[in-house]
Amino acid sequence: MTTDTTPQFRPEPEPVAPVQLLDENGVLRDGAKPSMSDGQMLEALRLMVYGRAFDTKSFSLQRQGKLGTFAPLVGQEASIVGSALATDPARDWLVPQYREAPALIRHGHSALRIALYRMGHPEGGRIDPGVRVMQFNISLAAQIPHAVGLGWGMRMQGEDGVAVAYFGEGSSSEGDFHESANLAGVVKAPVVFFLQNNQWAISTPREIQSNATDLAARAPGYGIPGVSVDGNDLLAVYQVTAEAVARARAGEGATLIEAHTFRMWAHTTADDPTRYVNPEVKERWAKRDPVERIQKYLGTRGLWDDERTEALQAEVDAEIEAVFQQASAYPAPDANEIYRHTFADETPAISRQRNWHLGG
Amino acid sequence: MTTDTTPQFRPEPEPVAPVQLLDENGVLRDGAKPSMSDGQMLEALRLMVYGRAFDTKSFSLQRQGKLGTFAPLVGQEASIVGSALATDPARDWLVPQYREAPALIRHGHSALRIALYRMGHPEGGRIDPGVRVMQFNISLAAQIPHAVGLGWGMRMQGEDGVAVAYFGEGSSSEGDFHESANLAGVVKAPVVFFLQNNQWAISTPREIQSNATDLAARAPGYGIPGVSVDGNDLLAVYQVTAEAVARARAGEGATLIEAHTFRMWAHTTADDPTRYVNPEVKERWAKRDPVERIQKYLGTRGLWDDERTEALQAEVDAEIEAVFQQASAYPAPDANEIYRHTFADETPAISRQRNWHLGG
């Protein structure tokens, strides 16, 4: 007991220093011991380039009216791919928001389905059996409780899988985030709450989202550890996520990771960020480009060069071209699709409605 | 930036020492400087005794079937009354959960209405014009956002009023708590989030509610200060609340206060705590009785004695007797009440329904 009435808990005046292993120029920082193997770095780089190329292609198709509105990942590649590489597709579950395409692909979800999803094809919603990913979720933060259930359920059944929930800093203002982190703390659910702080929720800046100096500072309020990391540093993101996954597998429960990054493109193809993003700020972040950074590092290690960059780009573009070819050639859904899959069996009402609609 | 990957934010291993000015024996602790005046202490003591007597009377009426189920405050008197005394009924709003009867009464809400409310009379729901209290709220945590709006709205209009939201530690697991504390931080709303941690949510113990060592530790995650206080120490509760109210009035925004107390009676008259409360634990808390504690202190100061205790009890019992007499004599509501007050004006449907029901 104390007679001192000054609040025992006070907000930090300054954000803490995020974890960073590679500096903005792709130079390894003193004391940094990256645990990522060269092979993993090359795999990650490919996924990052793939993700950006997938959005570039989607964007042009959208402009031609061949594809619906979608949310690009450009700027967040290291955050999305670095965290995904720390998971094991055979045992872990990925629970995305909507920007995490390469993470899902690496986890076994087919690029074709993502292309179909962006084209608004119902088959884009299908998750193939055995693939441990949840569908993109447009209802913000609603996916976070699902991740808690997934991790908790695996643990109940003696599996050592971990669930990784992705969500934005905007979504972290929703009650579902709070309820989820709190329950995960109570039941020691093996979950990684991966908060991508890309500074924006559509046009709403981080400052309007919360008065907390760090969003990772919320973790102790749930009895779990919180990590602040440079989200544009592939090696750092991988490492803190791998450690969080390891703790979760070992039965030590959940971790909240705040990855500091930036949404370099529009929120979606329906958005015009020039109305609200300060170009100088964007410039500063452009210098921190996650793809160039890892390329530079691999370059200094003799593992990368401009030729390989070109070769990779060409290879990835061709693959993606093929995916969207296949997607456009995919059989168009018919009216009957709206009458399927509401229930395993059909109710009398649905049968009546179908017969009237399609029978006539 | 750091290369150290150990989480920057970790849960405290131990709860912090709560603020306490009066020890369990009613002795002022070294260094304690109570800001409460003697007059305020006596006013508070009366309200505490009143609250307990009001529940005692309600309980016997409930057992006779003359009153519905209700949630008693016994054990939490200091927490409820000490915080209420730190507010100004003329400017501040009180936003209760359901145990805070004496706080509302001190704020100008009539005891008769509370009696009617407990009897299930619709007039028990009425808030008299000019009384700055919200109605009890059975939907847990739903009242917390209202307090943010009240504080924020007064500030927008240049008033210096403060809104105090009461809620239990169980309710603090709801998303509404999170969204509210976070918004209050962003808009610097003059709000005191008064969390009564009475250790139980019906039968659910504090440990199952959250893995946080202190619930006050959540405050920094919203960019606001958090205080842990001995909820059975009237002087300490008053003091930390008064300081929080002062900060809010001065434009410094919200505070989260966690008052550690104990629900000495059943959750409601429908509950049987012997099924889940450990008697020894309850015994330990009985020794910390908030009413006896302040009586002892006032006694040592020559301001209180057994005679006064008896006199006060008799006086308060008589008052409450009269209140419930009046409540039982209150005109019984007729069927027309269900057709009133859904809207200012009546819809055709409601008129039709009323005419059929009452016309027949």
Add this chain to the structure above:
Amino acid sequence: MAVMTMIDAIRQAMLEEMERDERVILMGEDVGHLGGVFRATDGLQQRFTSKRVVDTPLAESVIMGSAYGLAMTGLVPIVEIQFLGFTQNCFHQICQQVARSRFRTRGEHPAQITIRSPFGGNVRTPEFHSDSMEALFAQSTGLKIVMPSTAYDAKGLLLESIRDPDPVIFFEPLRGYRLQSDEVPDGDYTVPFGKLRTIREGDDVTLVTWSASVPVVEAAAEQLAERGISAHVVDLRTLVPLDEEGLIAAVERTGRCVVVHEGPATAGFGAEVIALLQEQAFYSLEAPVRRVTAPDAPYPMPSIEHFYIPDTSLVMRAVDEVLKD
């Protein structure tokens, strides 16, 4: 075969199914150590440990949302929401996430979850505890809506619900918990969805109702009989799927109908019953179908709830009108 109360039948169904199928788990506020605020889960945690009967924090949205995640790992959660009104605190998890999972994933992620929740009036509960929300869930699509009125149906329908591959919301009428008791077989049996129960045969008028209103309508039918009016009474039992054929046949039998339910009239499920009847049985209706429901007002304070909830006299008045029409 033993006579038991509805709440005992509900507990027995869960106990037996959890013994039969270890994938079944139970979660909610106060369901474990306490055994539920109404003792519906009494003894289950002691029997199955706190791993399978889980006391959760006070947070409906993550209770429902995590149950969905649990179901994705192959478990079969029974979720208790302590009172039906509080499903509004997780409405998006129920109606957008759980209820649409199969549809959104083209059948790949069905959500086998049973949501149990007490509701219903005339038991003097506090605010938000009594509301009849069946029409909200019926309109939301993707949920099966199960509303038993007897102990026998409660057990048989709950077993059917737990085994149904799709999400089910199982309404438990507070008033019936202990007042309603009847013969309940031990052991396994199910009551199929989409088959109404004919409570009493009659030729003058058809009374359609479900769940909490059943006893009120039965009492009305008794009194009508004494007055020489023979009422045909049916209990719909499940609203989704709805026994359209059975309902139409029951009404065609008399050509006159009164629908009774506890929820407000406007856009209540009674409106759906009437819409269906006039679409499908238009030419056999000899008089307008009447509704006896709560008014378009919020659920009131306990001292006036008996005015709000349909009572026997109002049902009889509506019948008289339907017979006069």
Add this chain to the structure above:
Amino acid sequence: MAVMTMIDAIRQAMLEEMERDERVILMGEDVGHLGGVFRATDGLQQRFTSKRVVDTPLAESVIMGSAYGLAMTGLVPIVEIQFLGFTQNCFHQICQQVARSRFRTRGEHPAQITIRSPFGGNVRTPEFHSDSMEALFAQSTGLKIVMPSTAYDAKGLLLESIRDPDPVIFFEPLRGYRLQSDEVPDGDYTVPFGKLRTIREGDDVTLVTWSASVPVVEAAAEQLAERGISAHVVDLRTLVPLDEEGLIAAVERTGRCVVVHEGPATAGFGAEVIALLQEQAFYSLEAPVRRVTAPDAPYPMPSIEHFYIPDTSLVMRAVDEVLKD
């Protein structure tokens, strides 16, 4: 008087009312600096400062709940929920707290709040953006439900909504935002609640609809006219309060009726329209009233939404059936 789009009319209504009444404030996600994801509030923050046009954190429940508190201090909040589907994230705040405040306090704490939200199909939005939830709010009681289909009505009804002493949920059809434009007077005028709009007079069949479905029904009426069928078309405009007299008169005029809406059939508001008609106009109905609505399924992916939403051909088919019956 100028021809303008519905979204411009909505913006103008807010602009003018905020100039007239300084108690009026506007809050929601992205409504301020950006001016709304559809520009419905474009320029309002610049005009009225960020004190009166507030960008909030991403948290619907506290947006709605704090608006209620703001209203208790004498302010008049207009709350934008970015898409109607996300009202499910604050369903308990809307339906239990805001909508019941007057009733719970016996008239002492009315909640003068206007909830604006876009919805409606055939604009290829992502999931949960298009759902038609009017029946859920109609069943919940305590909310007025306003569903304009023209720019003129949008402005006049929004002004009426903001000034109404009770909570109003104001539905904005996405498809109409820019496609629908008509003559809108500058300055102050209101369109009263509970008065339907007769879009076209006719004698063979009455078509009843509202909001997003109005253009579909108008197109159907055109084509029916070419085939010599004269349709009487009404737009209900507000569902609560409902223009019962006007609706009954419109249907009695032809004796035949088709109801069209975008939400699912079961327990949709179409069911209420039919229930009311058969209760109040039973003897003037010459054929069963038919519904043309979405099926009992969740809102689907964009590539098939045009199958899900009622279209002109289905409306005409229903009319043909109603005329044959």
